[in-house]
Each structure stands twice: as C-alpha cells, then as structure tokens.
Amino acid sequence: MSANSETATPTPSSLKAKLQAFHSWAGVDDSTLNNGQKLAVKYFMGAVILFIFQILFGLLAGLQFIAPGFLYDILDFSVNRMVHINAMILWMLYGFIGCTYWLLEDESGTEIAGLKFGILGFWVFSAAITVVVLVYLLVQTGAGNDTTLWLINEGREYIEAPRWADIGIVIVMLIFFYNVVMTFSKGKWSGIAGVLTLDLVALAGLYVAGMFYMTNITHEQFWWWWVIHLWVEATWEVLVGVIMAWSLMTILGVSRKIVTTWLYIEVALMFGSGILGLGHHYFWIGTPEYWLTIGGFFSALEPIPLVAMVVHAVYDSGERGFKNMNHPAMAWLIAHAFGNFFGAGVWGFMHTLPQINLYTHGTQWSASHGHLAFFGAYATINIAFFYIAIQHWRGNVWMGAESQNAWRWKWALALLNIGVLGMTIALLIAGYEQSFIERAIEGSTWGGYFAAQTHPSFLSAMHWRMLFGWITAAGLGLLVWDLLTIGKGETRKAEVITQTE
Amino acid sequence: MSETPMWASESFWKKMAVWVTAGSFLILVVLTFDTLKQTTAGGERVPAYSVINKKIDYQYDEALHKFMPVIGGEELLFGKVFSEEEAEQLVTLGKKTTQAKNCMNCHTLLGNGAYYAPDLTKAWLDQGWLTVELREEQMIKFLMDPEKNARTFGTGRKMPNLDITEEEAKGVIAFLKWMSSIDTNGFPYNFTTIYAEDD
Ligand code: HEM
Ligand code: HEM
Numbered sequence A: 001m002s003a004n005s006e007t008a009t010p011t012p013s014s015l016k017a018k019l020q021a022f023h024s025w026a027g028v029d030d031s032t033l034n035n036g037q038k039l040a041v042k043y044f045m046g047a048v049i050l051f052i053f054q055i056l057f058g059l060l061a062g063l064q065f066i067a068p069g070f071l072y073d074i075l076d077f078s079v080n081r082m083v084h085i086n087a088m089i090l091w092m093l094y095g096f097i098g099c100t101y102w103l104l105e106d107e108s109g110t111e112i113a114g115l116k117f118g119i120l121g122f123w124v125f126s127a128a129i130t131v132v133v134l135v136y137l138l139v140q141t142g143a144g145n146d147t148t149l150w151l152i153n154e155g156r157e158y159i160e161a162p163r164w165a166d167i168g169i170v171i172v173m174l175i176f177f178y179n180v181v182m183t184f185s186k187g188k189w190s191g192i193a194g195v196l197t198l199d200l201v202a203l204a205g206l207y208v209a210g211m212f213y214m215t216n217i218t219h220e221q222f223w224w225w226w227v228i229h230l231w232v233e234a235t236w237e238v239l240v241g242v243i244m245a246w247s248l249m250t251i252l253g254v255s256r257k258i259v260t261t262w263l264y265i266e267v268a269l270m271f272g273s274g275i276l277g278l279g280h281h282y283f284w285i286g287t288p289e290y291w292l293t294i295g296g297f298f299s300a301l302e303p304i305p306l307v308a309m310v311v312h313a314v315y316d317s318g319e320r321g322f323k324n325m326n327h328p329a330m331a332w333l334i335a336h337a338f339g340n341f342f343g344a345g346v347w348g349f350m351h352t353l354p355q356i357n358l359y360t361h362g363t364q365w366s367a368s369h370g371h372l373a374f375f376g377a378y379a380t381i382n383i384a385f386f387y388i389a390i391q392h393w394r395g396n397v398w399m400g401a402e403s404q405n406a407w408r409w410k411w412a413l414a415l416l417n418i419g420v421l422g423m424t425i426a427l428l429i430a431g432y433e434q435s436f437i438e439r440a441i442e443g444s445t446w447g448g449y450f451a452a453q454t455h456p457s458f459l460s461a462m463h464w465r466m467l468f469g470w471i472t473a474a475g476l477g478l479l480v481w482d483l484l485t486i487g488k489g490e491t492r493k494a495e496v497i498t499q500t501e
Numbered sequence B: 001m002s003e004t005p006m007w008a009s010e011s012f013w014k015k016m017a018v019w020v021t022a023g024s025f026l027i028l029v030v031l032t033f034d035t036l037k038q039t040t041a042g043g044e045r046v047p048a049y050s051v052i053n054k055k056i057d058y059q060y061d062e063a064l065h066k067f068m069p070v071i072g073g074e075e076l077l078f079g080k081v082f083s084e085e086e087a088e089q090l091v092t093l094g095k096k097t098t099q100a101k102n103c104m105n106c107h108t109l110l111g112n113g114a115y116y117a118p119d120l121t122k123a124w125l126d127q128g129w130l131t132v133e134l135r136e137e138q139m140i141k142f143l144m145d146p147e148k149n150a151r152t153f154g155t156g157r158k159m160p161n162l163d164i165t166e167e168e169a170k171g172v173i174a175f176l177k178w179m180s181s182i183d184t185n186g187f188p189y190n191f192t193t194i195y196a197e198d199d
C-alpha cells in the first residue's frame, strides 16, 4: 500500500514528505477515504496526541498526592491538573469533530462544502492549542488583572483557556458548523443530520456562556455550570447518541428507522432530564432553595436515557449475534454503553440528591465520578471511532478477534478499563472517608480537611489510584501501538454489511 | 394484522424530542432570570460587597434547620471603612487574583474546583487563623509567602509561591470575607468558626 500523493494540507513540502513517509510506514492509504474523512483522521491523530498529554499530566498530578515535593514550584499540582483536564476536554472535542467530519459525506450523500476552510480550521485550532499549553507550562500565572485573563489563564476549572483562545475556539467552531450545515443542505438531510446540527448549535452556543468575567462568584459559577453541565450531561450525550446511531447502522447494519427512532427517544429523555438536572450544581453556590428540589428531582432521572442506551446497543448487537466487521470498535462501543451507564448514571445518581451531596460535594467522590463518567461515556466512544477510521484508512481490511496481533487491542481494552475502574474505586473509598471525617464529623474546617487527608484509608487509596493510573497508562501505550499497526499486512477484506430495512 | 402503535413511532418521538427540549429550556430560562435576580450582590442571599466592613459568622439556625451566615455589627477590614464602590473594587481585585493564580485547580470555592487543598468557602471564618486579632496579618503573610508560612498538618502539601503582591493579598482577603457571607443553603454543615469560643 502506498501513501497517496494528495494530502491536501497547506504545510511546507518537507513536512509533507515526512507525512508521506509516515503514511507509508503506517500502511495507511488516503485514497480509500473521502475528503471529509481525510480531514477527520487529522483530528483523530490530534486527539490521540492530546490523550497522551492528558494521561502524562494526570500521572504527575497523582504523584503529587503521594510526594507533594515532586516538581514543587516547577510544575505545581494546579498546573498539572489544569493540563490534565484541559487536554481531556480538547481531545474529546477533537474526536467529536473528527467523527462528524467522518460521517458527513456518507450521511449527506455529497461532498463536503468547505474543505479548504475545514483544513485551515484544523491547523489554526492546533496552533492555538500549542500556544495555550506552552503558556500554561511556562508562564503559568499572572497578576490579578484582565491582561492575565486575556492572555495567560482564566482560572476557571475546565475552561481555563485565556479569552483570546476562547474567541479563536468560537471561530473554529463556526467554520466547523458552516461545513456541517452547508454540506447537509447541499446534499440531503436525515433525522441523524437534523439532531446533529441542532446539537452542535447548542454545544457551540453554550461555550459563549463561559466567556465573561464576573466578580459575583454566585453568578460566575451559575454560568460556568451552564457550560460544564449542559455540555457533558446534555449536548455531549446527544452527540454520542448520534455517533452511536450511525455506528450501529454502519458496523452492525441496524436499520435507519430503528436507530433514528431511538435517537429521538434519547434526545427527549436526555434533554428532558439533563437540562433541569443542571440544578444539582445549584445546591450550595448561593442560588435559591428551589434548586434543591428541581435539581435533585430531574438529575435523578438522568440515568433513564443511559439505561435506554444500553438496552438499545446490546439488543441490536445481540439480535445480529454481534456479527460485525470491526471487533475492536464493537467492543469499545459496548464499553461505551456500559461505561456511560455506570460512570454517569450510577456514579452520578449516587451523589446527586442534596441530602447526600451536602457531604460528598467537593470531595474525591466527585473525582471518582468524574473519572468513570468521562472515560466511560466519552473516551470509549472516541476510541471506537479511532478503530472504525483506521480500518478504512488501511484499506477496509478485516479486524477480528482472531486477527494477527489481536492480543494488542484486547489487552489495551482490558488495561484501560481495569485501570480507570481501579482508580474510580480507590477515589470512591477516599471520597467516602472524606465525607465521613472531613464533612460529617469535623464540619469541613481546614483541620477537618487535613484530618481526612492524613487518614490511613485516604493515604492507601492514593497509592492504589497511582497503581491503577500506571495500568491505565500502560493500556494507552498499547492502544497507540495497536492503532499504528492493526490490520497492517492483513489481506482479508472486511465483509460488506448490508443494512436491514 | 399488526402495526406499530403511535407511541412507538418515529414521528411521535420526534415531536416529543422537540417539545420536551423546548419546554425544559424555557423553564430553565425563566428560572435563570429569577435566580440571577435573587442572587445579585446586595440582595438577601448574596450580600453587598460592603459587607466586608461587618462581622460575619456562620451558625446553625434552629428555625431553618440549617447553617446560615450571621451578619453582625461593624468589624472593619484593615482598619478601614470601605464605601460600596471601594469594597467592590477590592473584591474585584481579589476575585481576579484568584482566577489569575488558578486557585481553583488546587482548592474548591463553594465546593467546586480541585481537591488537593482545603475548601475556601468559609476560609475567612476558619480556626486555622488562630485568633480574630491575628487573622488579617496571618492571611497576608501566608498569601504573600506560603512557602515559609505554610502549616501542612502532616501532609507535606505546601501552597506554592504565586507572586501575590500585598495589594492582591488584601483583595483576596476581602473576596474571601465577602464570599463567607453568601447564603449557601447550609453547606458546609456543622462548621465551627473562629468566633466559636467567644459565644
Ligand atoms: C457523561 C456524563 C457525565 C460526566 C462526564 C460527568 C462529569 C462530572 C464531573 C467531572 C464532575 C465534577 C465537576 C467538578 O470538577 O467540580 C461532576 C459532578 C457531578 N455530577 Fe456528573 N457527570 C456526568 C453525568 C452525571 C449524571 C447523569 C449525574 C446524576 C445522575 C451526575 C451527577 C453529578 C453531581 C451531583 C455532581 C456534583 C458533585 C459535587 O457536588 O461535587 N453526573 N460530573
Ligand atoms: C493515569 C491515569 C490518571 C491519573 C493518575 C489521573 C489523576 C488525576 C488527578 C490527580 C486529578 C485531580 C483530582 C483532584 O483535584 O484531587 C484528576 C482529575 C480529573 N481527571 Fe484524571 N487521572 C488519570 C486519568 C484520567 C482519565 C482517563 C480521565 C477521563 C477520561 C480523567 C479525567 C479527570 C477529570 C474529569 C478530573 C477532574 C475531576 C473533578 O474535578 O472532579 N483522568 N485526575
């Protein structure tokens, strides 16, 4: 397999040559991809690189719990943690943009409308991220004024990116959005296309809610949660619903009518519970008491669509005897259905009623849930898509459980899932201990905080988290190796799946 | 003969999706207006910035069955009376400093943020500052040079030196004092303040 000579990028020719050499080494073939998919694989590669960054900085932050002197005053916990979670948000967004570009031409039945802009958007976005991360690492903090918030760091968890980058992100999202809408308009609309487009409007629009400075911290956190919660518990959930629908249709051959109906059900249930479920973050930030009732009630309903999703994915797979043309992708899709249900649904539900949240709020409990939810719901489905993409890119070869070197994807799957689950349990134990000792007994004073942090069960939990962190990192290493090599030298073609009516 | 019932059809769920989403969003928008109005600084839940001129405490309210901020008489910050405008300016400097120094990626504020360092919601009231008389000076010293003034309570975790100036430190303290006066529906529960011995 030779690399295609036409990589439509505006990069200098030496870089182009290197890229081609890489392509031929990796055994990928651009000619098997449509233009939207060529753009998608750029995003996927960016996503994998950012995923590696996420884990590296997670390891550093985790180590600092055990050895606080490690990198003190050089790369402090705050810096490592910020890069850890920012890289996570960004790699997932890269993945989602990639997935959308991947299915765009197939779903619309026409060529992508603004390919040149799309490519430009990718490079601008990537360059901006590089600058932002370098500033995070080298400058870190600034004086308490607007210049810092505009140029260095906005200091708001998850959306720390300085204001100039916020504006850049919005512009890139507009280009992306233009491409999606224009392509569907030029070609044909479908249920999936409609949900996808409206969801992307909401997703991009919500980001703007996080772009203002406010001295009143109650107002500030009110809007901050609009971005964070309404992303992960509303718009991102629906986006992965779209991706799941499309994937089940293409790799399993489920009929369009069935996946579209399920998608509408999920939208109704997810938005119906998730939008007002926002209230579970408005218990203790100064907002009125009615949020205790509204937030508690609606967020308690949020697991319902996630159960529906599991039923949908498992039933449709089971009905086809799990016969599919991409075993690793299928496995990760099933991991997604369960991970979303457990991480978001079960772990979220456990601390979502205000009577419990009064004690668990702001403890390692939240971190336990955060890890399982982000991994289970969003890392998994992106990884599934990486496998779908690499299969096509390697010329649509067979990727099964008995293929050569299949141990790699199986072990990557096992290590990543065991690693994150192990960290989740360790953090849960730490969270319970904090809830009891720091919150319930000691009343959340500083003395109480430190009493909980030095308790033997907390200390051992931090060591277990680290051990499982290393397992997670090993899983990621294996995953990257597998993506670089899976299907290389495989000659059997994947069979063509026919969609049922 | 069999057919798909209406409630299982694609068109039914499409309509449901649209109406449920629009309805929920509409309710959220209405509640947002109400919440923003009720939580404007100067209202009952979120006091005016000039509350930094007063004594703030946090106690269990028998009637309401929850912990509530208790705003008392004059207790000046840095020995000065701040006008509403001056107070807002100082709290603003403090708030911007907390963002510029990335406090939230080690600490929690109102319980949100990171879990590497203690919650700051009621930091102003914490017994960690030893006595009411020593508090301001202790806080300034600590913020400006945490490395030397840290008490790590056996964790070894020290706050890094963030190049906080004296002016910024005063801003942060004003911000923390003001934040401790917000009615947070009883979070944190069972907190003992620095004034506890006086009562
Ligand atoms: C995939 C979906 C979800 C993701 C990615 C997610 C992620 C997170 C993260 C990262 C936090 C911590 C935020 C912080 O840093 O302060 C959080 C908080 C929280 N989540 Fe979720 N979540 C999801 C779904 C859910 C669901 C469905 C529920 C409820 C049924 C839920 C309930 C909560 C609650 C109550 C908190 C507040 C914790 C606290 O008080 O400290 N989450 N979520
Ligand atoms: C090597 C593996 C990892 C290690 C050692 C690690 C470590 C950490 C540490 C130390 C924190 C800070 C918690 C605190 O403030 O006390 C953190 C936060 C976080 N990490 Fe990880 N992490 C790892 C992998 C992951 C993965 C795979 C995900 C999701 C895909 C993830 C998502 C998050 C999230 C969402 C938070 C913020 C949680 C919150 O604020 O409640 N991490 N991580």
Ligand SMILES: [Fe+2]
Binding pocket: A229, A233, A277, A278, A280, A281
């Ligand atoms: Fe939430």
